[in-house]
Amino acid sequence: MDLQLKGKSVIVTGGASNIGREIVLGFAAEGANITIGDIDSQQADEVSKEALERGASSVQVAKTDVTDLAQVERLFTKAAESYGKIDVLVNNVGWDKLMYFTETTPEFWQRIIQVNYVGVLNCTHAALKLMIPARQGAIISISSDASRQGEPREAVYGGTKAAVNSFMKTIAKENGRYGIRCNVVCPGVTVPETAQEVGGSSMWAQTGEMFTTEQFEKIAKALPLRKLGRPxxxxxxxxxxxxxxxGHITGQVLSVSGGYSMIG
Structure with a gap:
């Protein structure tokens, strides 16, 4: 099926590693013009080369910390100047470290909130300033099934992702009149297949710190599809x-988690 994305101007935050990388490559295969916003510009450069090989019309990289509004605005200015518009924003940046809530600190809470929620606010605000006058656009935010189920050792992370879900529904209601659609994708445990798929700043850089091999096996066995998610x-x-x-889908939260959550 032709997804009609050829020539579209797409921004993917956190596009250098794991899920973000594969999202970039997916848009590349559709012939999109892609801007990768990532704090790891070196890894993003490698992804941009691969994206061109996959068929992207054009790819550029803007080193961006999504928690810094000034950097975010520069990212959107660069994309708009290069491609004349912003058709799609993918809020993909995310970060976590698995710990029970009693083991966490206020400093940890703030980092989680800034990266996972404030980053979405910053990027969505910048996108809407360009999409509303154009009266078109699509915004997709990457959340987590931890936002829907509750998950031990992800209390603060799951809370920020639940905030993203609610925020995106509200933005969908406020901006549908401008032809802007806003949706959320909630992955379950989604594991990169090779070490080359992640950069040094990724939370997956040290896989053993997230999950052991035995834990991965248990997770897979517990899912209806009996397999781990891949980017x-x-x-x-x-x-x-x-x-x-x-084109007629907005305000939705879609779990892509092998059946971990099934919410009607």
Whole structure:
């Protein structure tokens, strides 16, 4: 199916590693013009080369800390100047470290809130300033099934992702009149297949700190589909929701988690 994304101007935050990387490559295969906003510009440069090989019309990288509004605004200015518009924003940046809430500190809470929620606010605000006058656009935010189920050792992270879900629904209601669609994709445990898929700043850089091999096996066995999620699983859902093919879908929260959560 042609998703009608060829030539579209797409911004992907956190596009250098894991899910973000595969999202970039998915848009590349559709012939999009892509701007990668990532704090790890070196890894993003590698992804941009691969994206061009996959068929992207054009790819550029803007080193961006999404918690810094000034840097975010520069990212959007660069994309708009290069491609004339912003058709799609994918709020993909996320970060966590698994700990029970009693083991965490206020400093940890603030980092989680800044990266996972304030970053979405910053990028969405910048996107709307360009999309509203154009009266078109699609925004997809990457959340987590931890926001829907509650998950031990992810109390603060799950809380910020639940905030993203609610925020995006509100933004969808406020801006549908401008032709702007806003949706959320909630991955479950989604594991990069090779070390080359992650940069040094990724929370997956040291996989053993997140999950052991035995834990991965238990997670897979507990899922209805009996397999772990991979970045490509998320990328397909994002490309669909970003495309005109999904033109009557907005304000939705979609779990892509092998059946971990089934919410009607």
């Amino acid at each position: 490509r699983d998320i990328a397909g859902a994002v490309a669909f929701l970003a495309s005109p093919v999904a």
